[in-house]
Amino acid sequence: MKSIRAEILEPEVFHLNPKKSDTKLFRTVTRLLPSSLSWYGAYLFGAFPLDMSQYGSLFNTTRIPKINKDSLFQNEYAKHMVVMKGGNFYVFDVFDKDGNILQPADLLACLKYILDDTTPPAEHPIGVLTTENRNTWAKARQHLENIGNVDVLSLIDSGIFTLCFDDVEIAGDLYFLLRHFLHSDGQNRWFDKSFSMLITKDGYAALNFEHSWGDGVAILRYFQDMLKDSSENPRIHPDTKPSNCRPESLVRKLEFKLDDKAKDYVSQGKKNYEAFCNSLHITYIEILNHGRKDCRNFKVSPDSLMQLAFQVAFHKQVGKFVATYESSSTAAFKHGRTETLRPCTMATKTFCEAVNRSNRPSNSELAAMIKKCSEVHVTLTKEAAMGQGFDRHLFGLRRLAEQGGGKLPAIFQDPAYAAINHNILSTSTLSSPSVRAGGFGPVVKDGFGLAYSIWDESLGAVVASYPPARDGPGYIDCLRAAFDDIFEILKSSNT
Structure with a gap:
């Protein structure tokens, strides 16, 4: 995320003729050329550095439902991530006041604190509303804001991304894996987020992403870089101990204010989504x-x-x-x-x-x-x-x-x-x-x-x-x- 905003992340390159351009010579020439001319050097080789404008919407971005036309919201100054477990929402800052990412052991402590929380699954899981018809969801969201949930929704919208801890085990069942990661029951999801990282009890992981802000180019690059970095330079090991950073003071559980109308929206959303998933x-x-x-x-x-x-x-x-x-x-x-x-x-x-x-x-x-x-x-x-x-x-x-x-x-x-x-x-x-x-x-x-x-x-x-x-x-x-x-x-x- 910081490399994107500092404009030092290297682009992917499309090679019209890889034998000619995907070479050491090409990389040497483009590196030696001044930045104002490097594009022309790439052009002469028949290589095209790919546009990176989508990458800026990868983090801190959410699709907001509006009547007939949604909007994209972004708050690049937000420092927190959103964690979902059992349809409940938690937030905590992953950057300090100077913009430095927290130590891995501190992050581990916060995530373990959330996993150990004994709060039961949400009786009225608000996330299921993101599965609804967009106009229906727009009306439901407006009602949630009217009854006092503006700040809670703002924290979800501005989060860096959403991490969903799912209380299920894939156990090698590829059919179940596909259904669960594509749609699940919607109760532990916020499908409006630019992307959500999904993790099951037995360690299967996936990314589910909202498509309006970008395409597979950006999300696949993130997936590949994340896997490469965590595999080659792991910060956390099975024997890593959480720090004593007092996670209870860092993690905040979000509470929605709900009236009967809001609960009805959720109840109907669950029924509609279940019917939709059963049709697929x-x-x-x-x-x-x-x-x-x-x-x-x-x-x-x-x-x-x-x-x-x-x-x-x-x-x-x-x-x-x-x-x-x-x-x-x-x-x-x-x-x-x-x-x-x-x-x-x-x-x-x-x-x-x-x-x-x-x-x-x-x-x-x-x-x-x-x-x-x-x-x-x-x-x-x-x-x-x-x-x-x-x-x-x-x-x-x-x-x-x-x-x-x-x-x-x-x-x-x-x-x-x-x-x-x-x-x-x-x-x-x-x-x-x-x-x-x-x-x-x-x-x-x-x-x-x-x-x-x-x-x-x-x-x-x-x-x-x-x-x-x-x-x-x-x-x-x-x-x-x-x-x-x-x-x-x-x-x-x-x-």
Whole structure:
């Protein structure tokens, strides 16, 4: 956090041609150039330091519910963190008056004090309100403020981040892990926080983040740096003893003032969220015998192979081709967020129809189609990263037309435009040695949310859906068959 604000945290770099730019020479040249010219040196190498404007919202930031339009709140001067346990809230300062972080043993003492607190789980867990419809939550929050909770809410909003101690054990159950870290029962969460760190009784940890302030670029960097630092330079060990810093004088338990109306909001929020969670199905697939190395040996883009498998599986299950969304970061531009990459192409359509029919072509012909799909996908990936997609451009034009009043241009009323924006396959990748899995829900009721990871030796995807509109387990079966088909084709044509 301090390195971000001191502007000394190094950016991630996007390399158009890693063999040319991801080198010692590149790093030496850019280091020797004055800061006013280092960007030009990077440009000449075809390397683009990624925008870091999102990083400033990583800490001390909360999304505030408002009627019809939320706002982001930030207080960068706040020194405290928020801890949740059993739906109860605690705060304590993690920086001293001079801006220095507390000693690890002092932090340990404060956290142990909270863990040892015998206060029972909250009867009316306010955090569940952050799961509600935004306008409903806005009204509920306004009521909470009106009855005397302004200061308590302000402390939650301004906290550096939220640490949630969950009284559950994962015990190696990946299905439970996915459901718990994606949504849980909402009672020990404050989903409006920029991010929350979640920790279970048996030591599983995750980050759950609110998406309006930023994208995976910032949150993944935080996750990776935190894991690397704590692994290579641990400040706390199993035998570390808490300090005698009198944590009871440092930790404050927050108390909400509640009337019958506030309690009704919470009660209804719990019912609504339980119904929503019960409507969501989450499953996953792991391919343990193939990974990034195999893709490179076959001279196929790993990301294109994953996306092709998604297309083959959906075509095998449903017999159709549908709007498919893949998120592509545009952080190569100042304040860049994302562009849409459209992985469903004429090349993938040709392959799906060929591989899924009974009298399919030879494996050598199918392998050539796979490589064509890869070439097209790589081109689209570069274009999207360089801001050459069409989705965000058209979205901006449509919003301007709507704000201007009058009749919308014909393109925005065309059924084809509506169809391509109804993203039945919504996909995003989160591949890092620091991350076991990631997940998100479908963006439409009849869609799939596909969060996938690509490692050197394995592949995986988390599949979320709303039955009966979509059959998640059936899609997993088709996806496994698709991977088997694709790798068998590539292996047979490579021998």
